[in-house]
Amino acid sequence: MALKAGRGAAAPPFLVMDVIAAANARAASLPADAPGILRMEVGQPGTGAPRGAAEAAIRALQAGAPMGYTEAFGLASLRARIAGHYGAKYGVAVAPARIAVTVGASGAFPLAFLAAFDAGDRVAMAAPFYPPYANILTALGMRPVLLPCDAATRFQPTLAMLEKLDPLPDGLVVASPCNPAGTMLAPAELSAIARWCHANGVRLVSDEIYHGLSWGTVAESTAAAFSDSAVVVNSFSKYWSMTGWRIGWMVLPEDLVRPVECLAQNMFISAPHVAQVAAEAAFDCTEELEANRSAYARSRAALLEGLPKAGFDRIAAADGAFYLWCDIGHLTNDSVAFAARMLEGAGIAATPGVDFDRDRGARFLRFSYCGPEAAMAQAPGRLKGWLGRS
Numbered sequence: 001m002a003l004k005a006g007r008g009a010a011a012p013p014f015l016v017m018d019v020i021a022a023a024n025a026r027a028a029s030l031p032a033d034a035p036g037i038l039r040m041e042v043g044q045p046g047t048g049a050p051r052g053a054a055e056a057a058i059r060a061l062q063a064g065a066p067m068g069y070t071e072a073f074g075l076a077s078l079r080a081r082i083a084g085h086y087g088a089k090y091g092v093a094v095a096p097a098r099i100a101v102t103v104g105a106s107g108a109f110p111l112a113f114l115a116a117f118d119a120g121d122r123v124a125m126a127a128p129f130y131p132p133y134a135n136i137l138t139a140l141g142m143r144p145v146l147l148p149c150d151a152a153t154r155f156q157p158t159l160a161m162l163e164k165l166d167p168l169p170d171g172l173v174v175a176s177p178c179n180p181a182g183t184m185l186a187p188a189e190l191s192a193i194a195r196w197c198h199a200n201g202v203r204l205v206s207d208e209i210y211h212g213l214s215w216g217t218v219a220e221s222t223a224a225a226f227s228d229s230a231v232v233v234n235s236f237s238k239y240w241s242m243t244g245w246r247i248g249w250m251v252l253p254e255d256l257v258r259p260v261e262c263l264a265q266n267m268f269i270s271a272p273h274v275a276q277v278a279a280e281a282a283f284d285c286t287e288e289l290e291a292n293r294s295a296y297a298r299s300r301a302a303l304l305e306g307l308p309k310a311g312f313d314r315i316a317a318a319d320g321a322f323y324l325w326c327d328i329g330h331l332t333n334d335s336v337a338f339a340a341r342m343l344e345g346a347g348i349a350a351t352p353g354v355d356f357d358r359d360r361g362a363r364f365l366r367f368s369y370c371g372p373e374a375a376m377a378q379a380p381g382r383l384k385g386w387l388g389r390s
């Protein structure tokens with residue numbers, strides 16, 4: 001008898017994982033003396049956790065700390081440190097009681113969505129978007145409302161787009177810098193959107209995971225500065241280079257603190273204890289993290305200089321994160337096939353846009369430049385040679 005599978009079983013795959021598998025297979029098939037594959041598909045720093053963070057974890061383990069569950073919202077010292085970060089970085093006072101430590105930013109989304117929305121609720125977001133926003137909402141019975149965005153608005157939503165929605169959505173997810181486009185909302189734009197959401201009963205979820213990685217074209221600002229009803233999501237995965245440690249956080253509005261705490265107790269109990277110890281220490285590793293950041297900045301500059309000469313000349317404003325979102329409509333109408341050919345012919349793995357934009361992704365490619373600087377610098381030359389031949 002065929003048994004019923006739930007709505008969650010219909011969650012679409014995250015296609016970048018297939019690209020990673022193809023790049024691994026291609027790398028394994030190459031002779032040892034062949035030039036390796038340039039990995040520009042992955043969205044995680046090539047660097048590990050900062051030394052001071054790893055050492056704090058080692059010290060805690062060697063001291064025999066039992067590393068049991070923490071409180072659902074995390075270690076008090078880590079929550080205080082995160083709250084202090086808002087004062088130090090943005091000049092915004094945030095009470096530690098509003099900080100929830102989560103299992104990465106990924107762990108924050110289901111908590112935020114379940115606390116803020118009901119099944120059937122409509123939640124808007126720009127397209128292209130980070131696929132799990134829509135996939136998690138859909139798995140929870142909520143409905144993503146996609147706002148097609150392009151270079152004219154830096155691939156970001158605008159107040160005008162929101163005002164046109166009828167009926168108004170129940171929620172809005174924004175990300176600045178965003179994945180995949182790497183573009184940002186200016187502080188005045190984020191402020192206007194946050195205030196409009198508050199005034200219109202639209203719950204704003206602001207994904208700020210790429211803060212710390214922006215390149216001076218647009219200033220970073222936090223939704224926590226503009227709205228008491230917004231949920232802010234952040235993580236130690238990107239600037240702090242700690243993907244596998246799985247620590248993120250939320251700044252919660254007062255009305256969602258207790259609901260999210262109850263959900264977190266039931267769904268996760270707590271984020272990993274030893275990783276919380278490491279994350280707290282990461283706040284003191286600025287020198288190492290700023291060196292990583294400088295390497296990304298150099299890779300970005302080299303690619304912005306070299307890619308147009310190689311034929312990739314339609315690149316979204318590279319404001320932040322470590323992505324370049326390229327319109328390759330003049331080269332192909334099938335980015336999946338194009339990425340496969342590029343892997344084979346140029347030895348470069350990049351992510352086809354279809355993951356991020358269901359309607360227009362066939363003409364976009366995302367290059368990630370968080371890999372080793374020397375490898376990133378080789379990309380334009382290889383692409384030029386390959387496109388010249390093909």
Ligand SMILES: Cc1ncc(COP(=O)(O)O)c(C=O)c1O
Pocket residue numbers: 043103104105106107130175178179207209234235236237243247248
């Ligand atoms: C925009 C965005 N949000 C959230 C995440 C998830 O990050 P985490 O490792 O903190 O779960 C990612 C990961 O790539 C991302 O790009």
